[in-house]
Amino acid sequence: xxxxxxxxxxxxxxxxxxxxxxxxxxxxxxxMKGKSTAAFGLALRAWNQGWPIGVFQFVKSAxxxxxxxxxxxxxxxxxxxxxxxxxxxxxxxxxxxxxxQRPGTETDHAADAREGWEQxxxxxxxxxxxxxxxxxxxxxxxxxxxxxxxxxxxLRDRPGHQHVVITGRDAHPLLxxxxxxxxxxxxxxxxxxxxxxxxxxxxx
Amino acid sequence: xxxxxxxxxxxxxxxxxxxxxxxxxxxxxxxMKGKSTAAFGLALRAWNQGWPIGVFQFVKSAxxxxxxxxxxxxxxxxxxxxxxxxxxxxxxxxxxxxxxQRPGTETDHAADAREGWEQxxxxxxxxxxxxxxxxxxxxxxxxxxxxxxxxxxxLRDRPGHQHVVITGRDAHPLLxxxxxxxxxxxxxxxxxxxxxxxxxxxxx
Numbered sequence: 001x002x003x004x005x006x007x008x009x010x011x012x013x014x015x016x017x018x019x020x021x022x023x024x025x026x027x028x029x030x031x032m033k034g035k036s037t038a039a040f041g042l043a044l045r046a047w048n049q050g051w052p053i054g055v056f057q058f059v060k061s062a063x064x065x066x067x068x069x070x071x072x073x074x075x076x077x078x079x080x081x082x083x084x085x086x087x088x089x090x091x092x093x094x095x096x097x098x099x100x101q102r103p104g105t106e107t108d109h110a111a112d113a114r115e116g117w118e119q120x121x122x123x124x125x126x127x128x129x130x131x132x133x134x135x136x137x138x139x140x141x142x143x144x145x146x147x148x149x150x151x152x153x154x155l156r157d158r159p160g161h162q163h164v165v166i167t168g169r170d171a172h173p174l175l176x177x178x179x180x181x182x183x184x185x186x187x188x189x190x191x192x193x194x195x196x197x198x199x200x201x202x203x204x
Numbered sequence: 205x206x207x208x209x210x211x212x213x214x215x216x217x218x219x220x221x222x223x224x225x226x227x228x229x230x231x232x233x234x235x236m237k238g239k240s241t242a243a244f245g246l247a248l249r250a251w252n253q254g255w256p257i258g259v260f261q262f263v264k265s266a267x268x269x270x271x272x273x274x275x276x277x278x279x280x281x282x283x284x285x286x287x288x289x290x291x292x293x294x295x296x297x298x299x300x301x302x303x304x305q306r307p308g309t310e311t312d313h314a315a316d317a318r319e320g321w322e323q324x325x326x327x328x329x330x331x332x333x334x335x336x337x338x339x340x341x342x343x344x345x346x347x348x349x350x351x352x353x354x355x356x357x358x359l360r361d362r363p364g365h366q367h368v369v370i371t372g373r374d375a376h377p378l379l380x381x382x383x384x385x386x387x388x389x390x391x392x393x394x395x396x397x398x399x400x401x402x403x404x405x406x407x408x
Contacts, residue, residue: 022403027392034232034242034387037249041241044248045271049405067249074282074289075275084278131405163405182393183238188231188386199226201253201335201367 022180023161029138029171030184038183039133039165040068046163047075047085051130055090056120058113058136058168065135067201089129091119113140117151127160138168141175152178226384227365233342233375234388242387243337243369244272250367251279251289255334259294260324262317262372263340271405293333295323317344321355331364342372345379356382 076088280292
């Protein structure tokens with residue numbers, strides 16, 4: 001992998017530099033841990049490049065992202081104070097929003113998700129960030145709260161040089177088709193199978 | 205996953221708290237991107253917990269970890285200056301060391317890898333860190349430079365509360381057996397298949 005040698009050179013009329021710098025849509029899916037963690041790891045590289053980073057957390061406002069949020073916000077403050085790295089913006093979709101569907105509350109969650117996506121659309125149009133982390137964004141698409149056709153078209157037509165990483169299980173086939181890079185995290189062995197519970201510093 | 209509900213409750217005589225806080229050996233393997241990235245994402249959570257983090261880079265000193273290194277070192281400096289988060293120590297195995305085997309130079313690479321592992325052993329014995337990232341450490345084991353039996357025994361007998369994450373392809377079966385959590389990153393789609401080259405901020 002580190003050699004970065006493509007399997008074939010495409011006949012697309014682009015120079016190597018243009019091809020190298022093509023903005024990507026990346027999907028981290030699969031049943032296993034590491035989808036979001038790897039997306040936040042990618043944010044470290046983006047920060048080091050001085051790229052503006054926008055995180056859109058399509059999950060309930062729980063402890064499950066507190067470590068990444070705290071560390072990335074700290075890096076964002078460091079940027080403000082010293083100019084090192086890039087700025088970090090962290091959006092949480094409707095603070096009460098949960099990705100667990102509950103009877104009778106679905107409407108509000110759907111509205112929150114749509115509102116979050118509208119913010120992403122506005123930021124893409126304005127070229128606000130260079131890296132977008134749309135964390136757990138596969139679920140609003142899966143549940144029909146956000147139209148996958150609209151997402152795919154918006155991503156396809158986004159201006160400038162903006163990378164987008166989308167995480168979550170059950171990525172929609174149209175999203176997979178539209179993505180440049182899709183990684184599936186699969187389970188080989190998990191401590192919860194052996195009765196291990198989630199723990200501080202590992203799961204959040 | 206966020207519910208953290210174990211599939212079964214083991215009959216191990218431990219309380220939930222003891223079970224929750226059991227230190228883990230985690231392996232990120234598979235052919236695809238995201239193995240190391242997810243490990244460094246985990247380091248963000250560890251940093252937020254104030255845990256001492258030790259990174260041991262068993263890869264050549266190239267641009268491929270420069271983003272993670274820069275961002276994690278920045279978080280480490282922030283800890284030194286403000287007390288926020290945890291301290292970060294970053295070891296690079298023999299600066300000229302490459303994970304690509306080259307005829308005639310193997311001896312030195314093997315020695316570098318063994319030296320790196322000896323440092324890990326010393327730190328584990330001294331309980332220097334709470335999270336260890338042994339990046340690309342599967343290769344020295346695969347190539348027989350570091351004895352996998354020794355690694356497994358050392359990890360099994362490590363004192364205190366130390367989490368260890370090991371990344372790289374082709375994890376040795378004995379390592380997989382010894383690990384608490386194993387995630388495999390598999391390829392669904394990769395831009396290099398379409399002639400895309402590696403790029404700044406994404407691959408490094």
